[in-house]
Each structure stands twice: as structure tokens, then as C-alpha cells.
Amino acid sequence: MRPVTRGLAPRTYRKYGDAIGDLEERLGIYCSYCERRLPASLAVEHVVPKSLVPELETTWDNFLLGCTNCNSVKLNQPTNKRDFLWPDVDNTMRAYSYSPGGFVDVADGLTTTMSRKAKKLMDLVGLDRHEAEGRPAPAPRDKRWQQRKDAWDAAVLAKARLAELNNAPAAMDLVLIAAEGFGFFSIWMTVFADHPAIKRALVQRFKGTADDCFDPNFDPVARPRGRL
Numbered sequence: 001m002r003p004v005t006r007g008l009a010p011r012t013y014r015k016y017g018d019a020i021g022d023l024e025e026r027l028g029i030y031c032s033y034c035e036r037r038l039p040a041s042l043a044v045e046h047v048v049p050k051s052l053v054p055e056l057e058t059t060w061d062n063f064l065l066g067c068t069n070c071n072s073v074k075l076n077q078p079t080n081k082r083d084f085l086w087p088d089v090d091n092t093m094r095a096y097s098y099s100p101g102g103f104v105d106v107a108d109g110l111t112t113t114m115s116r117k118a119k120k121l122m123d124l125v126g127l128d129r130h131e132a133e134g135r136p137a138p139a140p141r142d143k144r145w146q147q148r149k150d151a152w153d154a155a156v157l158a159k160a161r162l163a164e165l166n167n168a169p170a171a172m173d174l175v176l177i178a179a180e181g182f183g184f185f186s187i188w189m190t191v192f193a194d195h196p197a198i199k200r201a202l203v204q205r206f207k208g209t210a211d212d213c214f215d216p217n218f219d220p221v222a223r224p225r226g227r228l
């Protein structure tokens with residue numbers, strides 16, 4: 001899950017819905033949880049539900065961007081900053097692993113505590129829902145897994161083509177255009193794990209990516225002031 005930084009509040013909001021444009025400007029038109037690109041249907045997502053803590057309803061630091069599927073699983077489930085990892089606080093790039101077929105899992109090698117927090121966020125939005133047997137079942141309209149699978153396949157194909165073209169700058173640019181078009185930052189970062197130039201460009205081009213979550217090779221590192 002892409003670690004993001006929304007920056008300081010651009011202004012105050014009378015209604016939370018008024019923040020959508022500023023959020024899209026800062027974070028790009030991607031769901032903060034499932035990472036899909038959604039040009040027209042993202043909603044202002046409250047990290048802590050407004051129904052539970054009404055005073056956070058119009059607070060910029062409580063906002064992310066959410067898609068219908070992530071929102072409809074999360075609904076008004078109680079959350080807090082302590083028991084869950086969050087993409088605006090932690091390096092959630094280290095929390096999950098993405099694999100062919102559209103699968104997402106809690107990453108190996110985390111401490112028990114971090115693994116539990118990663119799982120809590122995964123369950124909160126149903127990030128690992130997949131039609132495959134043995135996985136939590138998605139709702140009929142929930143095709144996040146299918147879109148992850150498609151993005152993975154596109155990234156693998158793009159990587160092969162890039163190699164055939166000897167990493168020509170124009171070909172690299174096309175890879176990045178494809179990545180921005182699909183979304184799923186983490187999938188592109190995973191498929192291009194051994195390609196620092198592409199990873200650097202992904203971090204730079206996906207607006208709002210927390211660049212302090214990456215080392216000079218653009219591998220994920222502990223987030224300053226985060227827990228992971």
C-alpha cells in the first residue's frame with residue numbers, strides 16, 4: 001500500500017466533501033487503500049469515522065481518498081491511530097506483499113505487533129478479498145482483485161518490453177504512463193523491484209507518495225516518526 005503524505009491543510013472546510021479536489025491534487029486520483037485509479041468516483045475517506053468522532057468530520061489530517069469498494073467494507077467500523085497501520089503515518093509499503101493473480105498478503109518478516117496492525121487495516125477495507133478458494137470472498141461488485149491481477153499482468157508485460165528495448169528512455173516513459181493509468185503503485189514497485197530508475201520515477205510521479213519511505217535504491221525503509 002502506497003505510503004502517502006497529504007501535506008499541510010490547504011484551507012479549512014465547512015463540509016468535508018469540499019476537500020475532494022484538494023485531496024486529489026495532493027494524492028493523485030487513487031484510492032488510498034486499494035490503489036486503484038479512479039478519475040471520477042473517489043470519495044473523501046475519514047480515517048476515524050465521522051459518525052464516531054464528529055469533531056474530526058472536517059479535519060484535513062483525518063482525510064484520505066477512498067473507493068466505493070474499500071468504503072463499503074470499512075463503513076463505520078471503529079478505528080484509531082494505535083491498532084492499525086495507516087498509509088499517511090507508516091510505511092505501508094513494507095506491510096503487504098503483492099503477487100501474481102491479484103493476491104495481497106501481510107508481508108513476511110514483520111514483528112508480531114506490526115503484523116497484527118497490518119492485518120487489522122487489511123481486514124478493515126477487505127484488501128485481500130479474492131475469488132480464489134481459501135480467500136475472503138468479495139462482494140459481487142468488488143473487482144479489486146481482478147484489477148490487481150490485470151495491473152500485475154500489464155506490469156510484467158511492460159517490464160519485458162522495456163528489456164527488449166534496452167531500457168530506452170522513451171520506453172521507460174511509456175512504462176510510467178501505463179503505471180499512472182492503471183494505478184496500483186505497489187504492484188509496479190514490486191514487479192520493477194530490481195529496476196531502481198523505474199522505482200524512483202514511480203515515487204516521483206505518483207503525487208503524494210511519501211518519498212522519505214524509500215532509500216537511495218528506492219527500497220522501502222522505516223518511515224520517520226512512523227511505526228513501520
Ligand SMILES: [Zn+2]
Nearest residue numbers: 031034067070
Ligand atoms: Zn479502494
